[in-house]
Amino acid sequence: MKENIVLIGLPGSGKTTLGRLLSQRLGLQFVDIDVEIERHTHKTISELFEKGETYFRDIETEVTTKVAQARQTIISTGGGVVLRHNNMISLQEKGLIIFLNRSVKSITGDIDIQMRPLLKDGVERLNKLHDQRNHLYHQYADIVIDNDTSLEETVEQIIEHLPKTLRKH
Numbered sequence: 001m002k003e004n005i006v007l008i009g010l011p012g013s014g015k016t017t018l019g020r021l022l023s024q025r026l027g028l029q030f031v032d033i034d035v036e037i038e039r040h041t042h043k044t045i046s047e048l049f050e051k052g053e054t055y056f057r058d059i060e061t062e063v064t065t066k067v068a069q070a071r072q073t074i075i076s077t078g079g080g081v082v083l084r085h086n087n088m089i090s091l092q093e094k095g096l097i098i099f100l101n102r103s104v105k106s107i108t109g110d111i112d113i114q115m116r117p118l119l120k121d122g123v124e125r126l127n128k129l130h131d132q133r134n135h136l137y138h139q140y141a142d143i144v145i146d147n148d149t150s151l152e153e154t155v156e157q158i159i160e161h162l163p164k165t166l167r168k169h
C-alpha cells in the first residue's frame with residue numbers, strides 16, 4: 001500500500017515548501033532528499049555539483065534509495081530525481097507520486113525578463129529543463145497538481161486528490 005507522498009517537479013516548483021506544509025497539515029513526517037544529501041555528505045549541493053553532475057547524481061541515487069524506505073512520510077525530491085529510472089522505481093514502491101506542475105513563468109515570478117538581463121539565463125535554463133524533463137514528470141506521476149495559484153490552494157488541491165487512506169490524518 002502507498003503510505004508515502006513523493007513530490008516531483010522542476011526546481012522552484014514548490015516541492016520543499018509544499019512538502020513541509022503538507023506534513024504539518026496531514027501530521028506525517030517530512031524528508032527533503034536535498035537536505036538528506038547535505039547531511040549525509042557534510043557538503044552543500046553546490047559543492048557536490050562542483051565535482052561533476054554524475055558525482056552528485058550517484059549520491060542522489062544512494063540517498064533516494066534509503067529515503068524511499070521511509071514510512072508514512074512526505075518526501076520532497078530534487079528536480080533531477082526523474083533522470084534515473086531506478087530512483088523512481090524505489091520511490092514508487094511505497095510512495096504515491098505527485099507532480100507539482102508550476103509554469104516557468106510562475107517560477108520566475110511573472111517578471112518582464114527583457115528588463116532584467118541577469119535573470120534571462122535563469123529563465124532560459126528553466127525552459128531547457130522543462131523541455132528535457134516535462135515528459136518524465138508526466139510519465140512517473142500518479143497525480144498531476146498545478147501550482148500556479150496560492151500555496152494554500154495547492155495544498156487543498158493535493159489533499160482533495162489523495163486516496164482516503166492518506167487523507168485520514
Ligand SMILES: Nc1ncnc2c1ncn2[C@@H]1O[C@H](COP(=O)(O)OP(=O)(O)O)[C@@H](O)[C@H]1O
Nearest residue numbers: 010011012013014015016017018147149150151
Ligand atoms: N504557489 C506558490 N505561490 C507562491 N510562492 C510559491 C508557490 N509555490 C512555490 N513558491 C515559492 O517558490 C520558491 C521555491 O520553492 P521550493 O519549495 O524551494 O521549490 P523546489 O523545492 O521545488 O525547488 C519558494 O520561495 C516558494 O515559497
Ligand SMILES: O=C(O)C1=C[C@@H](OP(=O)(O)O)[C@@H](O)[C@H](O)C1
Nearest residue numbers: 010011012034045077078079080
Ligand atoms: O533539478 C535539478 O537537477 C536539481 C534540483 C535541486 O533541487 P530542487 O528541485 O529542490 O531545487 C537540487 O537537487 C540540485 O540542485 C539539482
Ligand SMILES: [Mg+2]
Nearest residue numbers: 015016034077
Ligand atoms: Mg527543494
